[in-house]
Amino acid sequence: MTTAPPQKPHSGLPPKPRSAVVRDALGVGAAVGLSGFAFGVTSAGAGMTLAQTCVLSLLVFTGASQFALVGALGVGGAPLPAAAGALLLGVRNAFYGLRLSQVLGLPAAVRPLAAHWVIDETSAVALAQPDRRLTRLGFTVTGVTLYAGWNVTTLLGALGAAALGDPAAWGLDVAGPAVFLALLLPMIRGRSAAAPSARAGATPAPGQDGEGTATARPARAALLRHEVAVAALAVVLALACVPFLPAGVPVLVAVLAAPAVLAVAALRSRAAARRERSAAARAEEA
Structure with a gap:
């Protein structure tokens, strides 16, 4: 073996x-x-x-x-x-x-x-x-x-x-x-150190190409935006709850930031998909 x-x-x-x-x-x-x-x-x-x-x-x-x-x-x-x-x-x-x-x-x-x-x-x-x-x-x-x-x-x-x-x-x-x-x-x-070789036209890793890298960039940018949004919302929730809730509870409330941001992102993604389908249907009819 x-x-x-x-x-x-x-x-x-x-x-x-x-x-x-x-x-x-x-x-x-x-x-x-x-x-x-x-x-x-x-x-x-x-x-x-x-x-x-x-x-x-x-x-x-x-x-x-x-x-x-x-x-x-x-x-x-x-x-x-x-x-x-x-x-x-x-x-x-x-x-x-x-x-x-x-x-x-x-x-x-x-x-x-x-x-x-x-x-x-x-x-x-x-x-x-x-x-x-x-x-x-x-x-x-x-x-x-x-x-x-x-x-x-x-x-x-x-x-x-x-x-x-x-x-x-x-x-x-x-x-x-x-x-x-x-x-x-x-x-x-x-x-x-690895960046110059990539810019110089180094051979892409198996399963990757220039187009794949280009399409991955928007996904990474969206992920970064979601992370920043979660962090910012968590801070806002925690600070807003400090005057009203017992010690230890605000950090529990701050955890809700992650599912809230993910839910909003999912809704926006579905809305964008519906717009794309509507645009495609109108293009076919034309």
């Missing part, structure tokens, strides 16, 4: 030595792991006990959901809406997992353990690698470093909440965004 070749998450990226992948993964894990200080301080300030704070980091281990939960509880939100909002923020990790399960190709026995480390940072590092071997390496090193660092600094932050004061004053609130900007750079370089 032949073995399928390893999948390449980003074959257009330049090759990397193992040491560079380990260095990048350690950097991401250490930098973002420091944000555990901010969570420990925030959780303690919201009235969570030391044990509750540490167990939350050990078992949940997804920063945005943890901050959403303790933030909603800290301002008097009901536990159920607070937990529901945190759960919705964590759903994105399931979509990361669908992609990572293909490119990592881990044995079935290991997947439940690896799933606990499927978060923004491990996914970004893994998918930035050019082959499966380096993808596994980046995912593992980032996961170990970040999990250990996040939990240690959560403990220290909860213990020293009074001494640390405002987490933003330490610059911990910008660690995550700064890391993501750094992770985007290799992908941008890889795409820009």
Whole structure:
């Protein structure tokens, strides 16, 4: 039986030595792991006990959901809406997992353990690698470093909440965004390096041609417009609900932005199809 070749998450990226992948993964894990200080301080300030704070980091281990939960509880939100909002923020990790399960190709026995480390940072590092071997390496090193660092600094932050004061004053609130900007750079370089060959008339991939690429552009533009519309409507819905609804509920209302935009897009698509059919019928009659 032949073995399928390893999948390449980003074959257009330049090759990397193992040491560079380990260095990048350690950097991401250490930098973002420091944000555990901010969570420990925030959780303690919201009235969570030391044990509750540490167990939350050990078992949940997804920063945005943890901050959403303790933030909603800290301002008097009901536990159920607070937990529901945190759960919705964590759903994105399931979509990361669908992609990572293909490119990592881990044995079935290991997947439940690896799933606990499927978060923004491990996914970004893994998918930035050019082959499966380096993808596994980046995912593992980032996961170990970040999990250990996040939990240690959560403990220290909860213990020293009074001494640390405002987490933003330490610059911990910008660690995550700064890391993501750094992770985007290799992908941008890889795409820009591949662009000149495409413009120079490189052979299209199998199943693609110039006409297919041209017809794909409007579809990509429409998708981008839908994404922007969903984001904008979600912000409007959340801000509009904040003065009237308990903490944790506005984020649940904001979820309605996606089906609303999709419904409007479907209606517009049907209306356009009807206009095209009417125009075609009139042309035949003429």
